Amino acid sequence: MVRVQEGVTIDGAVGEGGGQVLRTALAMSLATGRPFRIDNIRAGRAKPGLLRQHLTAVQAAAAIGKARVTGDALGSSSLTFAPRAVEPGDYVFAVGSAGSATLVFQTVLLPLLLVPGTSTLAIEGGTHNPAAPPFDFLQRVFLPIVTRLGGAVTVSLERPGFYPAGGGRFVATVTGGAPLQHLDLRERGAIVRRRARAHVANLPRHIAEREVKKALSMLNWNEECGEVEGVTAIGPGNVLLVEIEAEHVTELLTGFGEVGVAAEAVAARAAQEARRYLAANAPVGICLADQLLPVLALGQGGTFRTLSLSQHARTNAEIVQLFRDVKIETIEHGRDDVEVHVVRA
16 A cells, blocks of 8 residues: 655746746656645746656656656646556656756656566657757766766666757666765865867857867866767757766766857857856755756755756755755855755755
8 A cells, every 4th residue: 555645835936937846756756755836837937837858757667666646748838647566677758849858867866776577768859959968978977977876867868859849868777776975075086087079960060160179168178178070860959068077976067069159169168168067166056956956856965066056956956855854055255166065955
């Protein structure tokens, strides 16, 4: 018999008012067994309600958790979700657009890590989407931390999917049951590798070459740090990936090509973010800080230093604390030097 836990009520307009409110709620609900109701879904966005990628995240969560769901339709602004038990297995989830496949994966990852068994996941959609961390961030930044804490996850990109065509696909193997350990990530350590990689699909190669040249110049890195690669995708696409690998953590800053935006401007934005990260000397970047909060709340807690917390991260902290008896505290030591403590009760 499944024990029904007290439900949670969420205002989807809270904080940054985007899709992460829903995705975090789904992940936390599956992991804790607590049902929830959410209203005003994505109220802070130009097109509120469930879009294709958010609906796919709901469907993925419902599938692995055998959940009872109402309101799971495109455009819906309210939803109820009541999980039963998370079941490992073989799953295929398709966004059906260029919506983020990586964010769908992150919705179900933690619940699957917490139950014994092995799951294989194939997820189709956007793997390199300006509105979400790309597959490379998942593989090079986020999952190495999860693995360090005891999670067993491998991912492999079969083909990239760029906005607006989508059509990307990656596969993952998740072996659950091991507890997630405590994290202490207050020091970056020495930088061991720097790379500026540009990928282009169905576009002139010189776009990527110009991006890499501009990034290397702004960061004062030598030519050996640059790399240009043509990739196969359904539609055109371009991404610049600026990677900073240190002893204890890796950070990845991205720039996405846009119609009417010069390659040099795309590179300049990514390089400026990389310069900010390097100047701050904090190990955890802005996106990683956001994503670590549910991991630590569902594990043994932890401490990390990061740059100024985004509204996204502050909203994530609010949602996490609705489901789990944890305290998330921040200590600001200075600009772009914030210490975050996630303490289990």
